[in-house]
Amino acid sequence: MADIDISLYNTVTEGKATILFPKSNEVFYNPVQEFNRDMSIAAIRTWSEMFMQEKQARIDKKLANTKTEEARAALAEKLDKKINPNDFNILEALAATGLRSIRYAKEIPKLRQVVANDLLDDAVESIRRNTIYNQLDENLVRANKGDAMRVMYDTVGTDEKYDVVDLDPYGSAAPFVDGAVQAVSEGGLLCVTCTDLAILTGSMHPETCFGKYNGMPLKGTFPHEMALRLVLQMLQTSAGRYRRYIVPMMSCSIDFYLRVFVRVYTSPNEVKKAASKIGVIYECSGCHSFATQPLGKVEIKEENGSERHSPGSGPPVNTHCEHCGSTHHIGGPAWIAGLHDKTFVSNMLQHIKDNEQNYGTNARMKGMVSVIQEEVEDACYWTLQRLCGTLHCTSIPMLDLYSAILNAGFKVSASHCGPQTIKTNAPASVVWDILREFTKKHPVVMANIKENSPARKILAKEPTIKVDFTRHPEAAAESRNGVRYQINPTPNWGPKARAGKKQKTDHAEEE
Ligand SMILES: C[S@@+](CC[C@H](N)C(=O)[O-])C[C@H]1O[C@@H](n2cnc3c(N)ncnc32)[C@H](O)[C@@H]1O
Numbered sequence: 002m003a004d005i006d007i008s009l010y011n012t013v014t015e016g017k018a019t020i021l022f023p024k025s026n027e028v029f030y031n032p033v034q035e036f037n038r039d040m041s042i043a044a045i046r047t048w049s050e051m052f053m054q055e056k057q058a059r060i061d062k063k064l065a066n067t068k069t070e071e072a073r074a075a076l077a078e079k080l081d082k083k084i085n086p087n088d089f090n091i092l093e094a095l096a097a098t099g100l101r102s103i104r105y106a107k108e109i110p111k112l113r114q115v116v117a118n119d120l121l122d123d124a125v126e127s128i129r130r131n132t133i134y135n136q137l138d139e140n141l142v143r144a145n146k147g148d149a150m151r152v153m154y155d156t157v158g159t160d161e162k163y164d165v166v167d168l169d170p171y172g173s174a175a176p177f178v179d180g181a182v183q184a185v186s187e188g189g190l191l192c193v194t195c196t197d198l199a200i201l202t203g204s205m206h207p208e209t210c211f212g213k214y215n216g217m218p219l220k221g222t223f224p225h226e227m228a229l230r231l232v233l234q235m236l237q238t239s240a241g242r243y244r245r246y247i248v249p250m251m252s253c254s255i256d257f258y259l260r261v262f263v264r265v266y267t268s269p270n271e272v273k274k275a276a277s278k279i280g281v282i283y284e285c286s287g288c289h290s291f292a293t294q295p296l297g298k299v300e301i302k303e304e305n306g307s308e309r310h311s312p313g314s315g316p317p318v319n320t321h322c323e324h325c326g327s328t329h330h331i332g333g334p335a336w337i338a339g340l341h342d343k344t345f346v347s348n349m350l351q352h353i354k355d356n357e358q359n360y361g362t363n364a365r366m367k368g369m370v371s372v373i374q375e376e377v378e379d380a381c382y383w384t385l386q387r388l389c390g391t392l393h394c395t396s397i398p399m400l401d402l403y404s405a406i407l408n409a410g411f412k413v414s415a416s417h418c419g420p421q422t423i424k425t426n427a428p429a430s431v432v433w434d435i436l437r438e439f440t441k442k443h444p445v446v447m448a449n450i451k452e453n454s455p456a457r458k459i460l461a462k463e464p465t466i467k468v469d470f471t472r473h474p475e476a477a478a479e480s481r482n483g484v485r486y487q488i489n490p491t492p493n494w495g496p497k498a499r500a501g502k503k504q505k506t507d508h509a510e511e512e
């Protein structure tokens with residue numbers, strides 16, 4: 002530490018790390034990403050407990066099948082060396098100042114090593130300097146200068162994989178994914194950030210989204226969930242090439258970026274199921290009802306003990322929407338299976354509650370993970386604004402809408418992607434019936450509504466179900482008591498521009 006001239010630096014403290022940040026601002030640092038780093042630490046800690054238990058269970062199983070005491074002792078020694086159940090390693094492929102890696106080293110127990118890699122000399126120097134300043138062993142935080150892709154491809158054909166691969170690039174993670182799905186160990190965790198949300202949500206250039214992610218975005222009602230589903234599809238498609246498959250642990254849409262945590266395993270049989278977890282999503286251009294078309298049949302038949310896969314049958318919609326007569330937009334192919342693993346999410350929530358003092362953003366973490374825990378699976382979401390906007394009606398109180406859905410026998414929740422969202426397994430016909438009933442008591446002024454509009458088509462029909470608005474006990478979610486959605490945290494909120502590049506706009510990196 003003696004040879005660091007502290008006067009040249011500002012210090013930034015986050016979690017247990019204090020980072021020297023050059024006054025000349027050469028290396029990338031975005032304070033708004035503290036939430037991303039807090040969430041990542043909590044996610045990796047949660048995963049690591051599962052991962053290490055699983056490794057121990059594999060060792061125990063092998064030992065249990067070994068007969069003599071002597072053979073058991075020899076095997077135990079061999080396995081302990083080979084599958085060390087007590088530690089793991091991380092690759093932060095795009096590490097900038099090293100803040101994230103240093104936090105990982107200080108805040109994640111049982112971490113054997115984090116390789117903090119960056120392409121730039123300045124960044125690698127910063128990682129080294131900060132490792133020393135934080136009094137960490139340079140073997141625990143190993144600074145590495147290299148192209149992220151090359152570092153990950155170096156693991157191909159070897160047993161030297163990384164148990165966690167963390168991709169936190171400028172903009173899209175797409176260019177790094179092929180390497181990452183090969184560099185992560187069996188059951189390891191892939192943590193991926195994408196900040197190019199303008200592209201992923203289709204607010205501009207859907208064709209660019211297709212070029213990068215091999216899927217078309219849908220910007221209508223659920224752009225952020227669609228964005229998550231496009232990223233997961235890309236991860237699965239890339240993994241599938243190497244006989245690997247992903248299991249999403251938690252998929253988060255946060256402010257101006259996405260962060261997904263998926264486990265990666267190898268199994269040709271599981272890869273065969275990918276076609277039924279990927280599909281296209283139709284969204285009506287008039288009333289925004291949506292329907293999902295899996296590419297592979299979801300029901301996998303058992304034939305003589307082996308699974309039979311067949312192409313999906315469809316489409317699930319007519320050429321024109323059955324509710325309003327409009328045509329559909331087609332999005333995807335996208336991941337249409339679950340976005341989160343319930344056990345993982347509830348373990349992570351418990352971990353956050355037990356360790357609040359460790360996380361500067363703990364209130365928001367608890368809020369978001371609680372909403373995620375309550376999310377209805379396998380469905381995109383409606384928004385109150387779109388539903389009532391389509392019908393030109395006054396806003397239905399959320400509790401009335403939720404209660405009516407629950408009273409009709411369906412599940413409902415919010416989405417963590419945004420306030421006033423409605424995720425439900427109720428078909429669109431039920432949702433429209435509820436709104437039809439609501440407008441009976443809160444009539445729509447039809448005078449200004451065009452002849453062929455979705456509102457006229459939908460309201461011309463009578464409800465086919467008996468709608469019951471009686472307050473349902475489950476309509477008020479527990480998570481409502483926490484910080485569920487974030488207002489813009491700072492005036493300069495957004496992805497930051499590359500280090501050293503003049504910042505024109507806060508969203509310079511979104512493209
Ligand atoms: C968004 S910053 C990373 C921020 C960091 N993960 C954190 O949490 O503070 C992106 C970093 O990626 C580095 N980078 C860009 N392309 C790279 C590549 N191909 N290989 C390695 N690093 C790269 C940049 O130099 C930059 O420091």
Ligand SMILES: [Zn+2]
Nearest residue numbers: 285288322325
């Ligand atoms: Zn429609």
